[in-house]
Amino acid sequence: MIVRLLAAAAAVLIVSPALAVDAKTGSVAKPAASDVTVTPEEVEKAVAAAWKNLPEDLAARVEQDETMKVCSLTRNQPSEAQAAAIMARERKTIVHPEGGSFMGDWKMGEKLSLSGYGGRMGDDPKRANGGNCYACHQLAPSEISYGTLGPSLLGYGKLKGHDLPAQKEVYERIYNAQSVYACSNMPRFGHNGFLTIDQIKDAVAFLLDPESPVNK
Amino acid sequence: MALKPTWLVALAFVLATTGGALAQSPATTPGTQAAADSDADKMLEKYREMISDPMSNPGYLAVDTGELLWATARGPNNVSLETCDLGKGPGVVDGAYAEMPRWFADAGRVMDAESRILWCMENIQGLDTTALRKKPFASSGGNPATEIEALVAFVANKSSGMTYEAKMEHPEEQRMVKLGEALFYRRSSINDFSCQTCHGQAGQRIRLQNLPFFDDPKAAQATMGTWPTYRVSQASLRTMQHRIYDCYWQMRMPTVGYASDVTIALAAYLTKKAEGGTIEVPSIKR
Numbered sequence: 001m002i003v004r005l006l007a008a009a010a011a012v013l014i015v016s017p018a019l020a021v022d023a024k025t026g027s028v029a030k031p032a033a034s035d036v037t038v039t040p041e042e043v044e045k046a047v048a049a050a051w052k053n054l055p056e057d058l059a060a061r062v063e064q065d066e067t068m069k070v071c072s073l074t075r076n077q078p079s080e081a082q083a084a085a086i087m088a089r090e091r092k093t094i095v096h097p098e099g100g101s102f103m104g105d106w107k108m109g110e111k112l113s114l115s116g117y118g119g120r121m122g123d124d125p126k127r128a129n130g131g132n133c134y135a136c137h138q139l140a141p142s143e144i145s146y147g148t149l150g151p152s153l154l155g156y157g158k159l160k161g162h163d164l165p166a167q168k169e170v171y172e173r174i175y176n177a178q179s180v181y182a183c184s185n186m187p188r189f190g191h192n193g194f195l196t197i198d199q200i201k202d203a204v205a206f207l208l209d210p211e212s213p214v215n216k
Numbered sequence: 217m218a219l220k221p222t223w224l225v226a227l228a229f230v231l232a233t234t235g236g237a238l239a240q241s242p243a244t245t246p247g248t249q250a251a252a253d254s255d256a257d258k259m260l261e262k263y264r265e266m267i268s269d270p271m272s273n274p275g276y277l278a279v280d281t282g283e284l285l286w287a288t289a290r291g292p293n294n295v296s297l298e299t300c301d302l303g304k305g306p307g308v309v310d311g312a313y314a315e316m317p318r319w320f321a322d323a324g325r326v327m328d329a330e331s332r333i334l335w336c337m338e339n340i341q342g343l344d345t346t347a348l349r350k351k352p353f354a355s356s357g358g359n360p361a362t363e364i365e366a367l368v369a370f371v372a373n374k375s376s377g378m379t380y381e382a383k384m385e386h387p388e389e390q391r392m393v394k395l396g397e398a399l400f401y402r403r404s405s406i407n408d409f410s411c412q413t414c415h416g417q418a419g420q421r422i423r424l425q426n427l428p429f430f431d432d433p434k435a436a437q438a439t440m441g442t443w444p445t446y447r448v449s450q451a452s453l454r455t456m457q458h459r460i461y462d463c464y465w466q467m468r469m470p471t472v473g474y475a476s477d478v479t480i481a482l483a484a485y486l487t488k489k490a491e492g493g494t495i496e497v498p499s500i501k502r
Contacts, residue, residue: 054470068408135422136422185416187406
């Protein structure tokens, strides 16, 4: 019992060095809420303990890259300098398609916009991932099951046009949203390898092609 | 533990009518998902009307099972859990859930209901909980609650009608709240999600699903005060551990450690936000 108590007291001392412990009674002075802090290292320690013994590819999902770290610590409100650094870094990750065209097949784009499949434990890695754009965006007017985490993209092609510069801009945005908007809540689809280059081209077509229902 | 037969009728109703439709993958053709969702909502409404008697909520089956388990002498020590200290003294179950997660000096850890009950199973009954920790959740589709789900349902139900009073005053409890807060904003995995992505603003939807915004105390209270819940879409009783596991699954994270500090910290953070809210459990949700 004594050992346990000592261990508990020691644990308190180790994790919260700011707390005053009375040496005689071992009782801990009740701190104001603001006294207790958790360092990023302590957060990562808890994370490491919650996701243990993983194969390399899954372990990589738990770890944060520099951009995730900054966005997490600033709660998606990076300083101007941090935002500039993120956008510059993310811009460098963009891979353009070969052949000069950024637009694929809008019908395929529609399919992947509706699909939330892929990447979850138990999902078949051989089946194509979906972009799940409808989870966050309004797109074609006929689809009323759309989320509101992102802006409405209804009629997006009418707004943007579909010339090459417009295609390229939208392609890059989907490939890596944070190359344009630091700490965007939108996944970095291309950078993360979640969608393929061809899939991103299809998504561009769904947004911009005049034949796409998004623009009808 | 006299079970009323009505739960069986209710369960059959759910399985036959809504279970299948709701379990569908979100990848469907345009329009059908919306139709399925609104059908499901209508079903749920009907279902709620049907169950005016709380004893016919299938979630109560887990409560009854849990009550029996709690009082049964088991394990190498052949004792029941009736001396388990849930924070209000050995054997006190009434109101204990309303004060969890909390610091337990004997374990040297802040614990939620799951982790505390497991601790008691191990330390009082001498049970080996390895298998239970490996498969803590019943598979969807009308399967009976696992032992730990049932025990949590029972313990939580003994705080039903009370208000959340997890004060989080102990420095270790405060530390867990802070840890939970940091985790709530921690982005990771192949979609760059954090909890904040989906629960960071009031009035947001993912597809047609409304997302709770926990900075609004009313929303936090309504959410946290209704777990464990009987989830119609899974035809299973689900605990907060399962909800957090489920959200990490959606975030494309590997399976989060069951009853790990990460899950307890998130529960502590959200429970603190729900302080003063009423507990009505087990509830029924989609």
